[in-house]
Each structure stands twice: as structure tokens, then as C-alpha cells.
Amino acid sequence: MTDEEKTLTEDKDKLDKPYSEIFNTEGWDKIKEPVSLVNVILTEAIKRRASDVHFEPLEKVVRVRYRIDGLLYPVFFFSKDLHPGVVSRIKVLSRLDVAERRPPQEGRFKMGGIDVRVSIIPAHFGEKVALRIL
Numbered sequence: 001m002t003d004e005e006k007t008l009t010e011d012k013d014k015l016d017k018p019y020s021e022i023f024n025t026e027g028w029d030k031i032k033e034p035v036s037l038v039n040v041i042l043t044e045a046i047k048r049r050a051s052d053v054h055f056e057p058l059e060k061v062v063r064v065r066y067r068i069d070g071l072l073y074p075v076f077f078f079s080k081d082l083h084p085g086v087v088s089r090i091k092v093l094s095r096l097d098v099a100e101r102r103p104p105q106e107g108r109f110k111m112g113g114i115d116v117r118v119s120i121i122p123a124h125f126g127e128k129v130a131l132r133i134l
Contacts, residue, residue, distance in 0.1 A: 025076045034085030037078065038093075042111060042131070044075075051133055055090075057083055057126030080126070087120065087127050094118040101127060 025044075031037045045053045045066050052067035062083045064076040078086075091098045094107030096118070105120045117132040 028076055029078070032082070034082055034089045037082060038086055038089045041076070042116070042133075045131075045133060046111075046114060053131040053133070055083070055086060055129040055131075057123060057128065059125055062086070062126075083126050087129060090118060090129055090131070091120065096120065 028037070028040060031040060041053060041064055048066060048068060050066035050068050052072075054063075054065045054067070054072065056063045056065065057080065061077045061080055063074055064078070065072045066075050067073075088098050091105070091107075093109040093111075093116075094105075095109075096105045096107045102122055104122065105118075107118045109116050109118070115134040117134065119130045119132075121128045121130075
């Protein structure tokens, strides 16, 4: 087996593992403050060299995914109860209108010298948030 084939096999094995084995999310489910949750998710995304972070509201939970090397990985799920606070925190950081939920909004903010572009789009189960880390 060539080195390239070995690398591809290892990458496939990683994708077959649950997200909790790939990303260290231990203790994240205990975070009940939206500000802390956003900080932890963004800090870990930067450490992992993710280019994007997606907050996707589903029927009962919100899925967080990182884009790393062009692939979206599910990283964490959190309670739908925290979602409005998380979106509001991101809107405040981006200087967007917190009260407005119907039109799409775009903004940006800096986190420790790193530019983050923000897109917020209304969806069926709540507002979807996409963060592009530059």
C-alpha cells in the first residue's frame, strides 16, 4: 500500500468514527451560557483550522459543523433553547440587528486578530448561521 493510499484509508476511518472521537467536545454539553458556548465553539474551530462554522437548527436540536479541508464535519449538538441566545451573541459581535429575524443579514467581527465573516439566513426551524474564518 502506498503512502497516499494509507492516508486515504486513515481519513476514511476518521470519517467513520463518531464526532466525539474526532473532536474533543467533552464538557461542552454542560455549557448553558450562549456567550461561553460561542466562545468555546469558535476557539476550537480556530485550533482545528476550520474555514467555516455552521450552526444549523433542526427540529429539536442545533447541529454545529466545521468545514476542515473542504469537508463538513458534525462536531456538536446543543439544545434548541440556547439557539436564540447563540444567534443574538453572534449578531451583537457582528453589529447586526438583533431584533430582525426575517431578512438575511451579513456582517463581520474580529476575534483575537482573526477576521470572521457572518451570514445569517432565516430557515424553517430558526436562523442558520455560517461563520467564515479568515
